[in-house]
Amino acid sequence: MAYQGKKLIGDPKDVVTEFIEGLVETYPGLQYLDGFPQVKVVLRADVGPRTYDKVAVISGGGSGHEPAHAGFVGEGMLTAAICGDVFASPPVDSILAGIRAVTGSMGCLLIVKNYTGDRLNFGLAAEQAKSEGYEVEMVIVGDDCALPPPRGIAGRRGLAGTILVHKVAGAAAAAGLSLSEVTAEAKYAASVVGTMGVALSVCTLPGQVTSDRLGSGKMELGLGIHGEPGAAVADLQPVDVVVSHILRQILSVETQYVPITRGSRVILMINGLGATPIMELMIAAGKAVPQLQLEHGVAVERVYTGSFMTSLDMAGFSITVMKANPEILQRLDAPTGAPNWPVGIDGKHPRAKIPVPVPPSISTRNEEEVLAQPQELSKQGHVLQAAIEAAATAIIDLKDSLNEWDSKVGDGDCGSTMSRGATAILEDLRKCYPLNDAAETVNEIGISIRRVMGGTSGILYDIFCKAAYAKMKQNPAGPSPSYWASALEAAIAAVSKYGGASAGFRTMLDALIPAAADLKEKLEGGYDPLDAFISSSEAAVRGAGSTKNMVPQAGRSSYVSREIARTVPDPGAVAAATWYRTAALTVKSLLAPQT
Numbered sequence: 001m002a003y004q005g006k007k008l009i010g011d012p013k014d015v016v017t018e019f020i021e022g023l024v025e026t027y028p029g030l031q032y033l034d035g036f037p038q039v040k041v042v043l044r045a046d047v048g049p050r051t052y053d054k055v056a057v058i059s060g061g062g063s064g065h066e067p068a069h070a071g072f073v074g075e076g077m078l079t080a081a082i083c084g085d086v087f088a089s090p091p092v093d094s095i096l097a098g099i100r101a102v103t104g105s106m107g108c109l110l111i112v113k114n115y116t117g118d119r120l121n122f123g124l125a126a127e128q129a130k131s132e133g134y135e136v137e138m139v140i141v142g143d144d145c146a147l148p149p150p151r152g153i154a155g156r157r158g159l160a161g162t163i164l165v166h167k168v169a170g171a172a173a174a175a176g177l178s179l180s181e182v183t184a185e186a187k188y189a190a191s192v193v194g195t196m197g198v199a200l201s202v203c204t205l206p207g208q209v210t211s212d213r214l215g216s217g218k219m220e221l222g223l224g225i226h227g228e229p230g231a232a233v234a235d236l237q238p239v240d241v242v243v244s245h246i247l248r249q250i251l252s253v254e255t256q257y258v259p260i261t262r263g264s265r266v267i268l269m270i271n272g273l274g275a276t277p278i279m280e281l282m283i284a285a286g287k288a289v290p291q292l293q294l295e296h297g298v299a300v301e302r303v304y305t306g307s308f309m310t311s312l313d314m315a316g317f318s319i320t321v322m323k324a325n326p327e328i329l330q331r332l333d334a335p336t337g338a339p340n341w342p343v344g345i346d347g348k349h350p351r352a353k354i355p356v357p358v359p360p361s362i363s364t365r366n367e368e369e370v371l372a373q374p375q376e377l378s379k380q381g382h383v384l385q386a387a388i389e390a391a392a393t394a395i396i397d398l399k400d401s402l403n404e405w406d407s408k409v410g411d412g413d414c415g416s417t418m419s420r421g422a423t424a425i426l427e428d429l430r431k432c433y434p435l436n437d438a439a440e441t442v443n444e445i446g447i448s449i450r451r452v453m454g455g456t457s458g459i460l461y462d463i464f465c466k467a468a469y470a471k472m473k474q475n476p477a478g479p480s481p482s483y484w485a486s487a488l489e490a491a492i493a494a495v496s497k498y499g500g501a502s503a504g505f506r507t508m509l510d511a512l513i514p515a516a517a518d519l520k521e522k523l524e525g526g527y528d529p530l531d532a533f534i535s536s537s538e539a540a541v542r543g544a545g546s547t548k549n550m551v552p553q554a555g556r557s558s559y560v561s562r563e564i565a566r567t568v569p570d571p572g573a574v575a576a577a578t579w580y581r582t583a584a585l586t587v588k589s590l591l592a593p594q595t
Contacts, residue, residue: 012207016040016063016083020070027339029074033097035358040090041098042070043080044337049104049359055173055182056080056108058098059166061118061158062087064205065225067340068163068309076336077170079108086205086312087226089117092450092459095125099134100359107135107179111165111186113158114142116500120459123498124450127466131443131473132361137183141165143320145194145250145257146222146231155500156257157224160271160309161193161320164332167341171334189328194250194258196222197318198242199273203227203311221245225273225311239280243287244295246319251296260323262297267304267332269320274310276317281305284317292321301329304342380479381435383590388429388445390586391579392422398578405568409552414457414571421453421461438479439472442487457572460495460508467494481529488516499554506550508576515540515580530588537577537584544569544577 009015017037024030024042031045040063047056059069060082069081080098084090099108108129112122119140126136143161169186177185199220204210205227214220214233219242222231237245251260260266270285272278285305292298301324309318322328377385395418402415428448434440446465449458471490475483492512501507518539522532547570 007204007206009206012205015206016085019063019066020083023070029337030070030339031356033101033358034355035097036355039094039097039358040083041080041094041101042073042083043098043102043356044073044075045356046075047079047102048356049100049102052079052102052104053106054104054176055106055179056099056102056104057111057166057169057173057182058082058095058102058108059111059162060084060090060095060098060122061113061115062089062226064203064312065309067307068160069166071340072163072166072170072338074336074338074341076174076334077166077338077341079170079173089115089121092121092125092128092462095122096128096361097358099125099129099136100132100361101356103129103134103136107137109169109173109179109182109186110136110138111162111169112138112140113162114140114144114155115158116456118158119498119500120456120463123494124459124463124466126498127463127470127494131466131470135179137179139165139169139183139186139190141190141193143190143193143195144222144224145196145252145255148255159195159197159225159320160269160318161190161195161322163271163308164193164267164269164320164322165189167336168328168331170336170338171331174334174336185327185331189322189331192258192260192323192328193320194260194322195271195318195320196246196249197225197230197271197273197316198246199223199230199311199314199316200236201275201313201315203274203314205312219316222249223311223316225309227311227314239283240287240291243284243319244291247288247291247296247321250319250321258321258323260296260298260321263299265299265301265324266292267302267320267322267324267328268292268300269308269322270303270305271309271318271320272307273314273316273318274307275313275315276307278306281307281317284319288319302332306342308340378436380438383587384435384438384441385429385433386590387583387586388425388433388441391583392425392429394578394582395419395422395575396426398575402571402575405571405574408564408568410571413455414575417453417455417457418575421449421458424448424452438483439469442472443469456499457508460499463494463498464491467491481523481532485516485519485523488512488519492516501554504550505553506547506570506573507554508570508572510547510550510570511540511544511573511577511580514543515577530592533584534588537581540577540580544573547573 033041056079058080062084064086072078073081079102082090082095082098110122112118129136141158141162142156144157168189172182172185219236220230270281272281289300399415399419406412406414425448433444446462450462468487468491471487503513515536519536
């Protein structure tokens, strides 16, 4: 029977804000941005973007995993942590504020746990930051070893092994390495670490009832860190049996989650999930070390035991095993001022904590400057205006059909979501966009979409626009067929990178990838540019139609049976083909020679 969880809190909506207030009062080396509590960013108190001469290392995610991530901010580890609401990815604006607050000339590395919301929000923030001139790289950590290799793009979840990646990257940055070198070390660390957990209870979200999913005498194996069910429920077993099962899973030669074999050197982390006594964690560590050495034939070089990445008040622990080499050991042993890495903290407590200001965007245009003064449009401006208006209107007209298709393979709101975005574009177009500047217009379209389009599609289209804008800004010569073609390629690459999909996954990319390939081929073959764009738009329409024969591998449609999916095309692909085709036809009708 479910019951109301007991929490020593005030208003459940304020728990993250009040946590940060207590954190910065406790540790003198930490600070938060002005703009708090909406912008929940914890950063090193001694770092500013104009003075910091090292690579900034930034991470974050939903709260409820304390001490991750804010407890690992400090010299030699994270430069800033972005705190979302409990179990919710932080918003793009908060991530951007964190990037702007600590990133100097050496650039920044974003370390992101492999969850769709985190990938997309951090990815969009990265693209926006790049368009502002920042050097940004991103490393995704997926160290979950609980499930067999997954189908589709979800991949392995990011768990406690992420903390070891933080330490490696932070130490590399503190040593003065370049952004590419820090990124390479972080990627390697993420590739040699595996984690699996066991829970004895279900966590309770602030203000909510406690689930009775896990009954008396039961334990859950292979759980995530957001209260989601594990891979299996089993009878409670002695700790040595549990540890043995987890280690066999992590080091399985069949799945090969981590490249650890007999004779390897390893790092071991025993991580409490929030309500496990240190006594039990130490018992687990005492069982794990001899099993690793005797049964698996590896040398245990370091052991870290404590609570590093929790799940609120969940009882249980996770085990992380990382392959060690001299370079990784050097990074793990390097000094750090992060308060919750197992070292001491120095520094006197100040009399009061004064928030530092949220840094402004360094964009050439402020996002609040969407409503520009009326302008005298050039020929290019008139053509761009007509193409945008026609494409947006076509999407609005397609609303009901998209919703009908999406009701069979998704949640039935694709048409409504796309229509909201198209309506916002039309409203801002009339107010108006800087149509004589194609790059800035594309950027403003992304801003319009971000304002009103929720869900994954809104973020992906904003990423699409930001990446296209960044590519267009690199070409001062201005619009040309190759200019638009390269922008389309860059936008597709960004959506694929952060969304995880590629050709054949039954997404909007299955319309856009054929269009980009056809456009490039026709332009390089000497086709008339207008005919090349028309041909590429026909390829987009064919690509969208072909999604009926694809196995869904992304989004909610990946949970739908193949038989149902084959009855309709992917709504997102049809929407992409529609606006692309409409824009191409409009441009040709305005620019083609009259006969």
